[in-house]
Amino acid sequence: MDPKRMSRRHFVASCAAMATGLVAAACAPKVVEKIVKETVEVEKIIKEVVKETIIVEGTPQIVEKEVTRVVKEVVEVLAKPEKAVISFWVEAPSTERREVINEVYRDTFNAAHPNIELELTFTEDVDRVLRTAMQAGAGPDIVTTPGAGFILEYIIAGHVAPLDELAEHYGWRDRLLPWAYESGVVGGHLYSLPLTYESMVVFYNKTLFEAKGWGIPTNREELDDLIRACVADDINPFEYTNSGWKPATEHLIGMFYDHYAGADNVYKALIGEKKWTDDEFVEAMALMNDWFQKGYYSGSIDKYHALTGDDTWSAVANGQGAMQMSGTWCFQSIGPFFEESGQEWDWFPMPSLRKGVKPVYALATGQTESINAKSMHQLEAGAALDWLYNNKRRALQISSSFNFGEWMVPLNYTADDFPVGTDPRVVRFFVDFAKVTGRGDYGYTTWTFWPAKTEVFLWEEYDMVLAGEMTPAEYQARAQELFDEEVAEGKVPPVPERF
Amino acid sequence: MRDRSLQASYELKERTRQRVWRKVILPWLFVAPLLLLNVVVILGPSAGSAYYAFTKWSGIGPAQWVGLANFRRLAGDRVYHMAFVNNVKWTLIFLTVPVTMGLLGSALLAPIKKGQMFFRIAYFVPYVIASVVNTQIWRNILHPTRGIGVMLAERGLKFMDVTFLGSRGTVLYTIAFVDMWHWWGFLVVLYLAAMQAINPQLYEAARIEGATRGQEFRYVTLPGILPTLVFTVLMTIIWSFLVFDYIYLLTQGGPAHASEVLSTELFKSAFFRFEVGYAAAIGVSMSFICTLVVAGFVILRRRGWEI
Numbered sequence: 001m002d003p004k005r006m007s008r009r010h011f012v013a014s015c016a017a018m019a020t021g022l023v024a025a026a027c028a029p030k031v032v033e034k035i036v037k038e039t040v041e042v043e044k045i046i047k048e049v050v051k052e053t054i055i056v057e058g059t060p061q062i063v064e065k066e067v068t069r070v071v072k073e074v075v076e077v078l079a080k081p082e083k084a085v086i087s088f089w090v091e092a093p094s095t096e097r098r099e100v101i102n103e104v105y106r107d108t109f110n111a112a113h114p115n116i117e118l119e120l121t122f123t124e125d126v127d128r129v130l131r132t133a134m135q136a137g138a139g140p141d142i143v144t145t146p147g148a149g150f151i152l153e154y155i156i157a158g159h160v161a162p163l164d165e166l167a168e169h170y171g172w173r174d175r176l177l178p179w180a181y182e183s184g185v186v187g188g189h190l191y192s193l194p195l196t197y198e199s200m201v202v203f204y205n206k207t208l209f210e211a212k213g214w215g216i217p218t219n220r221e222e223l224d225d226l227i228r229a230c231v232a233d234d235i236n237p238f239e240y241t242n243s244g245w246k247p248a249t250e251h252l253i254g255m256f257y258d259h260y261a262g263a264d265n266v267y268k269a270l271i272g273e274k275k276w277t278d279d280e281f282v283e284a285m286a287l288m289n290d291w292f293q294k295g296y297y298s299g300s301i302d303k304y305h306a307l308t309g310d311d312t313w314s315a316v317a318n319g320q321g322a323m324q325m326s327g328t329w330c331f332q333s334i335g336p337f338f339e340e341s342g343q344e345w346d347w348f349p350m351p352s353l354r355k356g357v358k359p360v361y362a363l364a365t366g367q368t369e370s371i372n373a374k375s376m377h378q379l380e381a382g383a384a385l386d387w388l389y390n391n392k393r394r395a396l397q398i399s400s401s402f403n404f405g406e407w408m409v410p411l412n413y414t415a416d417d418f419p420v421g422t423d424p425r426v427v428r429f430f431v432d433f434a435k436v437t438g439r440g441d442y443g444y445t446t447w448t449f450w451p452a453k454t455e456v457f458l459w460e461e462y463d464m465v466l467a468g469e470m471t472p473a474e475y476q477a478r479a480q481e482l483f484d485e486e487v488a489e490g491k492v493p494p495v496p497e498r499f
Numbered sequence: 500m501r502d503r504s505l506q507a508s509y510e511l512k513e514r515t516r517q518r519v520w521r522k523v524i525l526p527w528l529f530v531a532p533l534l535l536l537n538v539v540v541i542l543g544p545s546a547g548s549a550y551y552a553f554t555k556w557s558g559i560g561p562a563q564w565v566g567l568a569n570f571r572r573l574a575g576d577r578v579y580h581m582a583f584v585n586n587v588k589w590t591l592i593f594l595t596v597p598v599t600m601g602l603l604g605s606a607l608l609a610p611i612k613k614g615q616m617f618f619r620i621a622y623f624v625p626y627v628i629a630s631v632v633n634t635q636i637w638r639n640i641l642h643p644t645r646g647i648g649v650m651l652a653e654r655g656l657k658f659m660d661v662t663f664l665g666s667r668g669t670v671l672y673t674i675a676f677v678d679m680w681h682w683w684g685f686l687v688v689l690y691l692a693a694m695q696a697i698n699p700q701l702y703e704a705a706r707i708e709g710a711t712r713g714q715e716f717r718y719v720t721l722p723g724i725l726p727t728l729v730f731t732v733l734m735t736i737i738w739s740f741l742v743f744d745y746i747y748l749l750t751q752g753g754p755a756h757a758s759e760v761l762s763t764e765l766f767k768s769a770f771f772r773f774e775v776g777y778a779a780a781i782g783v784s785m786s787f788i789c790t791l792v793v794a795g796f797v798i799l800r801r802r803g804w805e806i
Binding site: 157460 | 557558559560561638642643644662663664665666667750751752753754755756767770771772773774
């Protein structure tokens with residue numbers, strides 16, 4: 001037989017061997033922790049009774065005497081425990097930002113904790129990967145979710161551990177912004193901490209405003225005047241789009257709820273003391289629809305559905321559009337558009353849209369962090385989590401790589417905390433946010449405080465309102481139905497009380 | 500004598516053993532790896548999906564058995580109906596436009612002897628470009644402020660000033676156009692290969708009988724490529740009900756569900772609304788539709804259709 005050719009019998013045998021090997025490997029128990037013993041020589045102090053002859057009154061006598069001496073002994077002991085490896089899956093940012101996170105967070109933590117090794121894994125679409133892993137009873141030690149609605153599902157399923165003892169040990173309640181801490185408390189127990197916080201503001205082209213002599217609107221009348229001035233000059237008052245990210249519509253919905261219906265009413269509706277079908281909410285959605293129908297957003301509803309995010313920022317940066325209602329996560333991306341156009345951007349807080357309604361900053365958390373209930377190293381994971389929150393300077397150093405648009409952990413910052421050279425417009429926001437929300441003037445964002453099904457309905461079906469297929473009243477009525485269902489199922493995320 | 504009988508018995512046993520090994524065990528051993536893979540990767544998840552279709556399950560934690568509740572909900576779900584209608588429209592578009600273009604293209608290309616390879620490659624290239632790249636190219640071409648529509652409108656064709664991907668009236672057809680752009684060239688190459696397998700003597704005979712090009716196509720080419728044609732029709736129907744990538748990449752089913760199809764609705768149910776049980780029910784309904792199509796073809800074959 002040609003030695004280079006494999007016989008059929010050999011081929012079958014090899015296949016069978018490989019299959020057996022694969023099955024055996026798949027069935028092998030997972031090694032959770034390796035127990036290592038070692039033998040060491042130790043010195044031991046022992047007590048001995050020795051007989052000694054002493055002379056008493058000229059007569060030798062034998063007496064027993066207890067003496068201590070040191071002996072060497074070889075014993076078997078447990079070897080020093082191996083390092084606890086803490087896995088932490090993180091939504092993948094750009095390469096440069098990963099380097100900053102690794103250097104400022106992971107490396108400093110590992111250097112300060114010789115017995116713990118923090119492993120960061122940057123993953124695209126971390127939520128979907130994590131869901132599968134958690135459902136399979138695996139997953140990382142530190143669990144990241146996209147927001148409060150998502151973590152609630154893990155809490156209900158018992159996949160994440162309560163953090164109350166860790167919170168007490170590390171003093172998280174005192175360190176975090178109160179509302180941000182409360183957003184992770186479910187059924188009286190803390191389960192998650194926000195990795196980032198954000199809010200909604202109105203970005204605008206400052207160069208254009210100065211050239212046209214437009215001022216910053218502080219109430220509905222001034223905003224209406226500004227919109228009219230924009231339209232008269234053939235400039236789109238606002239630019240926005242939902243083509244790349246359909247949920248973008250909910251950014252606007254929250255703004256109209258908070259600034260037309262009012263944050264107090266939103267709170268009451270969230271805790272069941274008001275109905276979403278009440279006039280304030282229906283009118284808020286009708287006003288938003290009216291602005292869309294008049295082409296105030298990106299020129300037309302069709303363009304709102306078709307332009308890209310880059311298109312809308314370019315339009316504002318070039319003065320074709322005046323403003324953009326958007327989230328503070330845009331701090332990280334807005335700069336290059338204005339650098340290219342040579343114009344200047346700034347922001348202002350959204351003015352009230354109805355008399356008697358206070359302007360507020362909407363509260364929003366981005367990702368949340370929890371500890372896997374199945375983690376073998378929950379204490380060590382707690383230490384790794386604390387490392388994100390226990391030093392403002394370090395936290396801001398990480399966040400500065402995102403121009404404070406992401407990884408902005410909710411601590412009580414002052415202007416002095418920010419690194420030298422930080423964009424003053426960014427500092428102004430965070431200082432003002434702390435001041436305004438600190439006196440209780442805050443609103444709510446749908447992606448942080450609404451249950452999942454109702455939230456998806458809000459951003460998905462508002463398109464039907466824009467298309468004229470549904471009235472604002474019908475839209476609110478359906479939202480109420482879904483909300484009631486989710487209240488009954490205990491799916492409403494915690495809502496910070498108003499004070 | 501006894502020795503010979505023992506010998507014969509031993510040989511019979513050995514022959515039987517060898518026959519069992521060769522006819523029963525060996526074939527199973529050969530298919531075993533693929534079978535194992537199928538059970539793990541296809542049969543297991545399929546059975547899982549079928550089970551979860553009868554449950555209320557968020558995708559996290561335990562599932563709760565709800566019987567036919569998800570299917571009853573499907574029957575009254577307005578968005579599901581819109582998605583189903585869009586899938587039907589999509590199927591009709593793909594059964595007519597690219598198939599006709601593919602047949603036409605291959606029929607025109609078949610007689611060409613010189614440079615045929617160039618055309619084959621040119622038609623085939625869009626098919627091998629990733630859908631993410633294709634959609635990005637067309638997103639730019641169809642851009643509402645600097646795309647081809649605006650350019651043509653500026654040159655007098657005012658009716659072309661359309662927001663192709665933003666208007667409810669045009670969005671589904673626009674995405675279908677983009678998908679067809681990459682798909683029809685593949686059909687050309689497929690039909691061309693089938694046409695080249697037809698016996699040239701049949702064409703000669705047809706010409707001697709005075710057949711025109713149209714008659715050649717009708718009476719020689721079409722019957723010759725019928726199995727390929729039917730296969731592509733079958734696959735087109737099945738793929739049309741599974742379409743996801745082009746729609747999700749371009750519009751995610753919007754605006755206002757105008758380009759929603761069953762797979763995008765399934766995706767949103769599972770990953771945005773935490774309704775994995777309901778999403779599984781949508782998936783089962785899609786599989787049911789595809790099974791009906793395949794069963795239809797099987798019945799036609801059994802009735803003697805040469806397909």
